[in-house]
């Protein structure tokens with residue numbers, strides 16, 4: 022069952038921030054290190070956001086600190102929501118693993134760029150299903166150069182390198 | 184910048200020495216040239232030590248240059264008498280209020296501004312209109328339901344009466360979440376105006392429209408109400424900005440006036456009400472048993488159930504048409520909130536604060552158990568204790584934590600906190616600490632901004648940042664190794680390094696990232712200030728001075744900056760400028776190190792040493808290539824003379840005579856210094872990130888000893904980009920580490936070591952670690968690599984998108 026998908030037509034939509042705290046703190050941060058043709062990505066999120074996202078995606082009450090299949094679920098989740106796309110289509114994602122501590126959840130994965138990486142776009146749509154107010158930051162580093170993208174639900178993709 | 188190290192280079196000729204190296208008469212201290220030139224003159228505008236005067240407002244009679252309230256400080260006074268009815272059938276609030284507004288300002292007012300926060304729940308509100316529409320390639324049903332509700336739900340304020348105390352209508356205009364009442368005649372300084380308002384509004388269902396207030400309906404139809412921002416409240420009128428009548432858009436919170444409240448809350452007779460203030464009619468609303476238990480709780484050592492879990496369960500089953508009216512009075516508060524439900528378990532314990540009794544109480548449904556009875560009230564008491572030591576002793580008669588639909592929100596004496604265990608009563612470690620942390624945070628808000636009444640709508644950091652800093656301290660005093668989220672400098676480096684930031688000194692609605700900016704960056708800055716820049720004692724004194732000066736008053740950012748300096752005698756302008764007014768980050772690197780040797784001066788000691796060093800230098804490639812080259816001299820030895828045999832490093836009689844003469848001129852101290860075998864290391868640092876910070880070094884010596892060197896940030900005064908520091912030591916240095924305790928939020932550790940160390944990224948470290956399990960790391964077995972690790976360079980594609 023594809024419960025999460027709903028394609029909206031001509032509706033006017035209004036963003037309602039979900040306030041779980043005096044101020045909503047809904048953000049993830051990713052660092053993408055470009056080394057030659059490899060892009061190594063570390064995505065950092067709050068463990069609560071990741072747990073909630075995996076609960077929704079799997080449809081069961083799980084504990085990201087103890088459940089055995091978190092690695093596989095997290096892999097499937099980023100595969101779906103964090104993409105690099107070239108002119109020939111999506112680039113394959115290689116899962117490295119995840120690390121969950123008291124304070125943060127970190128997901129590690131990588132992509133291999135095509136020979137000409139100029140047309141590649143990066144899209145981070147993680148956690149937008151939890152609240153439309155979510156923001157995903159992706160810092161792309163290549164040597165000493167760095168550019169940071171900020172993605173919102175309205176605007177989840179950008180050229181990888183400017 | 185990769186640090187480099189040159190082997191010591193020695194030249195046998197006295198030189199003019201640079202920098203802070205002192206010249207000792209008669210002794211020769213030799214220095215190799217710096218590896219890179221100093222940054223040279225820099226524009227004045229870039230001077231991080233420039234004083235803040237140009238940015239801070241000019242001191243006035245209401246706010247002094249030392250950061251204290253001035254001799255003519257004033258603030259308005261607003262008292263409220265309110266009767267409110269909670270309609271449990273229609274989920275509505277109906278209220279009547281009488282407001283007494285006292286104009287303590289020196290100004291004459293011709294109108295008053297009031298806040299109607301519930302207007303944010305109008306489908307045509309500025310918040311709804313200004314919010315950008317999400318791009319939905321996919322929407323959950325829950326999100327979609329929320330969106331539809333948002334389009335149709337009208338929770339705005341319906342005003343049925345706005346009159347003076349004699350019942351004569353007042354002219355008023357509603358502008359979004361603000362209402363202006365035009366006064367029948369000007370309100371002069373020192374005079375007061377009394378008026379009445381009747382209003383009602385529909386309460387938002389939190390499952391569809393979450394917010395800082397709302398109701399939660401459970402599967403069996405029972406409801407918890409958390410009611411806040413519910414009555415027309417006076418906007419602040421103050422000495423700096425006049426009326427604070429910025430619209431309520433959802434992110435920026437409030438700023439309000441202090442006053443006394445007398446509130447009568449009418450609810451279904453089976454409800455328990457938790458509220459700001461002290462209950463003044465317990466006989467009307469509590470059973471004899473409940474009153475007895477309260478009396479027991481006055482002296483109990485642990486929280487006592489006033490309503491037990493079983494009693495709450497029983498109440499959930501009942502149904503009543505009758506009502507009860509709970510009356511609460513609160514003195515000197517800036518706002519008033521309450522919660523009501525028949526689901527509430529209620530536990531309480533009275534503690535003594537500064538000789539006065541304070542009720543620490545928690546209200547929660549059975550769905551919150553067993554977590555809430557174990558941790559909530561204890562967390563409240565602990566918070567009052569720790570904040571009391573850092574700020575001032577808690578001055579109110581109650582501190583309350585309520586579990587309901589709101590995830591975490593603070594009001595005077597009462598706060599709403601969301602975490603609950605799973606349906607089966609188990610809970611994760613994460614939920615447990617999440618609950619304790621949010622209670623500490625929200626109870627802590629009583630101090631900032633409920634009592635130190637900063638303007639939340641304008642400056643989020645003044646309450647969230649200061650509060651998060653003390654939350655961190657309180658968590659660390661709860662139990663050893665408490666998993667705090669924010670406060671440690673190393674936890675914010677990822678954020679500080681990124682682009683697209685705004686300074687902390689940015690209006691609340693414009694803050695790009697609330698969590699990182701107003702909360703974490705401020706808390707980290709204060710932590711760095713306390714641990715690294717000022718020291719705990721000075722910081723704690725200055726911080727509590729700020730809190731005490733502005734208790735029950737309205738501070739502005741400059742009052743905080745100035746008080747911290749005024750109370751400590753430390754010029755912190757560079758710190759405020761860097762951390763609060765810029766988006767610079769900390770990245771200091773070691774550029775290079777030069778070792779300087781002190782020569783003995785005795786040519787029979789020094790020259791042979793130098794000669795050996797020179798002869799040991801490797802032959803250059805071109806020299807080696809030219810070795811076999813035929814030269815003129817092969818056929819004409821006549822071109823050789825004295826200089827062809829002369830070696831400047833041979834010891835001559837003249838050298839010995841000169842040395843004898845010089846030695847006879849050395850006094851005892853100079854001779855002792857010469858024989859001390861001191862070593863001189865000139866270390867050059869570069870400020871890559873722009874934020875000036877103290878330089879903290881761990882120096883490791885050849886003999887295994889370590890020494891910590893702490894150089895204050897003022898070292899950057901002459902040149903904010905590059906500095907050189909001389910270390911005079913007894914033993915050879917083998918390595919130097921910058922920021923060894925990760926206390927300065929240095930964002931790039933790759934340039935923090937000499938000799939340089941390759942700094943791996945988090946990604947690389949993780950990948951390496953994952954290759955081995957702990958047994959393999961311990962050298963046991965030589966098992967295969969983990970299945971899901973493709974190894975570097977492999978191109979193992981996973982299955983495509985599902």
Ligand SMILES: [Zn+2]
Nearest residue numbers: 043624628647
């Ligand atoms: Zn807060």
